[in-house]
Amino acid sequence: MDSKTMSSRLRELVKFLATVKGDLANVTGPPSLLAPSSVVEVGHCFAQRPYIFAAPALEPLAEKRALAVLKWFLTSLRAQLYVAGSPKGVSIKKPLNAFLGELFLASWTDEEHKATTELVAEQVSHHPPITAMHISDKANGVRADGYARVEMTFNGNVNIRQVGHAVFHVDKYNEDHLVPLPDVKIRGFLSGCMYPEITGVYTLHSSSGFVTEVKFSGEGMIRGKRNSFEARIYRKDDPKQKSIYTVSGVWSDGWIVKDARSGEVMESYNLDEDLPVPMDIAPLEEQSDWESRKAWGKVFEGLIVGNLDQATREKTMIEKAQRQMRADEVARGEKWEPLLFGNMTGEEHEVFHRLSEGTGWQLADEKTKGVWKVKEGRDNIQRPFRAGLSPLGV
Template identity: 25%
Template sequence: MVFSATESEYGPKPVLTAPLSLEGEESDSSYRAPNIIQRILSLLNTVRPGSDLTRLQLPALFNVPKSQLQCYGESVYCMSSDMLSKCNNEKSSLDRFVSVVAWSISTLRPLAFGVAPYNPILGETHHVSRGSLNVFLEQVSHHPPVTALHATDETENIELLWCHSPVAKFSGSRIETEVHGKRVLKLIDKNETYTMNSPKLVIKFLPVPGVDWLGNVKIQCQENGFEAQLCYRGFTFLPRASMNRSIKGKIFSSSSLETIYEISGHWDRTVSIKDVLNGKTTVIYNASEAISRLKTPIVKDAKAVLPSESTVVWAEVGRNIIQKNWEKASEAKTNIEEWQRKLARERQSADEDWVPKHFTLSYSKENGWHCLPKRKIVTPAPIICTP
């Protein structure tokens, strides 16, 4: 099925916004989320505890001017330092594993409390390059939401493949979003494949509102025999600075289970490893160096931007959110959602299943959703991000 967004519906020019900073706001933009805590609480009064929130349509007032596709992509291509290339350039397999752990931590970007990105529409894409790294995403399913990401760097011989399916549930005092699916990082010339999962994104309302990543992450490489277990911690009944956005874990041998390094720190500040044999401590991740002064991507080739591109599909909505014209933003967002419902009804009437254009999608009870790119290499994008 051909994606049917047109320039007349959504405008020909992409609306690009600054990447999210460690504070959850856009890093080089004057846009700031409105103070809408009371509105959030009133909205959630209509939602029952235990409810699945994946079908909840938020008013534009609750949105940052970007799609969830962009947020996933930004965690890969928006970096002040090239931590991904470092994973491939370390000489020893253990040093490469440590670099992968540090890179995995760097992909966490929180949102400001009270706002969320748009739910991507079916078939939406996002294509951005940073140097020799080319990143492509597609929304391959809408109900349930499934996002596929494929990135390749032919210079560094690196390939990334993610398949994410977030499931958000309201529990009364918080919203917990479990991100199902796995991330795969391949260092091709080293013949090493790293697999990892994601922590949960938790929005807490009481006693102190906040947004944090919580839960356990496992990183594993069968080829070099190393494994890491990370525990992301944060919210406590009595807030403590030492616990806020903290991380603890270890790197160990998969065969002997012998611990090599202990991991500790805060993912929004610094994270260190301690050698259990000699007690030496080394900082492996500094958030202020890795995620600071992030620049807004720019359009290099306007003619090559796809009509399904996130920054085109949501252009009118984003433009009005930035201008704080909430009525027009809501109207534009409603038009997109109604258009999607119309297409869904047409497919149902024709007994036609949606087929992703750029990925092959499959599902099994044992392994969940699996996304396989139809192209081996991601081509350079018409939108670029500079360090």
């Protein structure tokens, strides 16, 4: 990006942010700052390396299963947060706000490791914006359910708070892992090259009795290196909380895993040397109008080729139709029902309350319209989804 383009982009961004008050989550922003993807697709970051997703089911030691879940969590972060950007210096962009009922379905097959992940995701609420996802590897007996409400504010940095969590389940051991969704700051406005930074301490809790503690830091912190972290795993019932494994490095690049008891290096992992397997999605002509790639197709096309007029026109058409659909529902006294996901009250979420006991971790289900999980029998719901109705209200 040349300096003139960078300066223009920065002025456009600052001018836009100066006009916005309160939560930015439902604000789209200038087209030049948008990525050709939707928020509802974000779950792909958890599914694109099937062998890592399946690994906890193949590990007989509970402490190493906790380590495998940590690796799954860490490998998701770069694809999740560097949207249409790169840790090597390409400015990240903002994905499109998903419309209510928007769907994303995809799968990834790793022939070498005999693992296949399937992802279904749905925008279950628009005000506030809530995305729910379900990932499964049926052959290996592993699944993950997660949901998030994204809250965004601006105070010199864009601050992204994710209200929600994920639960990773291993059938073979009837084992659950409670996984956080970290908060993020978007930095780099003055340089014109924006990048994400996670700060703070987060914990993953396993029903087998292990706790994983992850401390994130970044530029300007003690170590001063972007996207840095240090993690350790210990037994919950150990009064001294002695580390069993430690992991340290850069979550957007790579890290070192050590046995804390012996000091032995167990693994040196590099993201660039472990590329995701190709994603498999239905051809556009076979997709339902409610599926993300088809619904936003002309918008994505405009963003990719730089035709911002087309992107704006097509995006505005969908957004206007969605507003009219909501108004029509109110007039008819109807309530929108998600297709693939259902919600329950916070009191019913036994796994969360059991694993978070004594941690101070709050569920905040009042902010997410309850707790979201994929519906039983969702495999019986087939294309065309919502036959007879399109996102344009037709």
